[in-house]
Amino acid sequence: MQKTTAAPAKFTHVQCGSCPIRHRAVCARCDTDELERLEETKYYRSFEAGQTIVWSGDRMDFVGSVVSGIATLTQTMEDGRRQMVGLLLPSDFVGRPGRETAAYDVVATTDLVMCCFRKKPFETIMLDTPHVGQRLLEMTLDELDAAREWMLLLGRKTAREKIASLIAIIARRDASLKLQSSEGRVVVDLPLTREAMSEYLGLTLETVSRQISALKRDGVIQIEGKRHIIIPDFDLLIEEAGDDSDGGFLV
Amino acid sequence: MQKTTAAPAKFTHVQCGSCPIRHRAVCARCDTDELERLEETKYYRSFEAGQTIVWSGDRMDFVGSVVSGIATLTQTMEDGRRQMVGLLLPSDFVGRPGRETAAYDVVATTDLVMCCFRKKPFETIMLDTPHVGQRLLEMTLDELDAAREWMLLLGRKTAREKIASLIAIIARRDASLKLQSSEGRVVVDLPLTREAMSEYLGLTLETVSRQISALKRDGVIQIEGKRHIIIPDFDLLIEEAGDDSDGGFLV
DNA sequence: CGATAGCCTTGACGCAGATCAATCCGATGC
DNA sequence: GCATCGGATTGATCTGCGTCAAGGCTATCG
Structure with a gap:
């Protein structure tokens, strides 16, 4: 086991460039083995265009980020009216740590590859490895800004x-x-x-x-x-x- | 200096019940003096109904949460069309760590009391004290969910x-x-x-x-x-x- | 080759909500 | 008491977008 020390290095431990983990490249504080634990639970999933990844309300036991392709988050009312609430392009993250079930329909609108982690181990890592949570906070704040821009669009x-x-x-x-x-x-x-x-x-x-x-x-x-x-x-x-x-x- | 140990206690170090810091009550890992450092930078501000707290684009050197009263976040287009994008009720948090200027008009719609921290020290604490960031992540995810519900409302x-x-x-x-x-x-x-x-x-x-x-x-x-x-x-x-x-x- | 299917375009028409305008109500001040 | 002012209500009219419907384009399959 070794500590990574000192200056930001051009070094990506995890090959998939889109994970929140990527941020490690500029983090000098985390143990390699913590990331290794996460690596173990990492897996890739492919979906075909049009395929639904999860339905709103269904159990969702993973989080992950889009590697290639497009996915959408959509809400549906009882009478069928639909509103997209998230557009996931490569490098975007899906899944809320700490939530059991999906809150939205997640649909692949093109052929799609996602990089996933099982939720439980991911949550553990998040607690143990602050910078992962910090990266996720940044990403979530960006999402929130985008959502607010989107609200202006929808409303006015x-x-x-x-x-x-x-x-x-x-x-x-x-x-x-x-x-x-x-x-x-x-x-x-x-x-x-x-x-x-x-x-x-x-x-x-x-x-x-x-x-x-x-x-x-x-x-x-x-x-x-x-x-x-x-x-x-x-x-x-x-x-x-x-x-x-x-x-x-x-x- | 003392460590807080063991079981979640019914204990709020910071009297203001609305700060992200509140979460410490169930956190067994943080040093008291970290919070004390934060305490030092804490201050309260009052605003009158109708008063603008910051204009979009202006420098905003604090973050904070609403203690009492109501504030709103609003976006404006050049021609004056306005869309509210955030409604801040007591216990809600304003301000993005890591951003220099306000992205929205922040307006007190009733008489308002806010509990503020200067941004720089707050950011430092966030880096040193993981649970503050974790709490903030939770709150931001809640905001994001609310924003998405709001998008359905606006769009459909x-x-x-x-x-x-x-x-x-x-x-x-x-x-x-x-x-x-x-x-x-x-x-x-x-x-x-x-x-x-x-x-x-x-x-x-x-x-x-x-x-x-x-x-x-x-x-x-x-x-x-x-x-x-x-x-x-x-x-x-x-x-x-x-x-x-x-x-x-x-x- | 024609047939089917998915996606897109265009037209005719109606309606929900915007716009413009007048009035009302309650609070505050003189 | 009356005047003023900000917020709220209500009416008359207009219009941008939804709804309903017909038809076009391209790809795939027999």
């Missing part, structure tokens, strides 16, 4: 603004993963169906479709096929989104 | 359902503080103006007013004055709220 934005916002959000997340902006012009592949977009935005899918057509007609975006979108002027899109958050492409 | 509920939901939410929070339910019949004092309610719900204040009148007309609620509400049958209110979450009065 028009359909057109909602669509523009969603495209911008995905473009930004996309770019922060695989840097590809070339001054103003940005390209995105929407990873969501029109229906999924409508569940994200609190609209119907017809309205989503109409507004996308409108943005296209007005030259704010160009479309190839159904999902491939070219944004000639990102600042213009941001303007359409009615966003007061700083308009830069990379925040 | 009708005006009538939104009003019923808000009344139920406040009644529940109220009751969990000062137990006062008497089987079915519940009494609440709304701590918000119609305008604040409209900012919470993503509606106009006229619609709020109309829907409250409608619920009154239909016997779902009774009203004395402007703000004092009697709910003859809480289950009926829950039904009006379209809530799938378990309908019990105390969750």
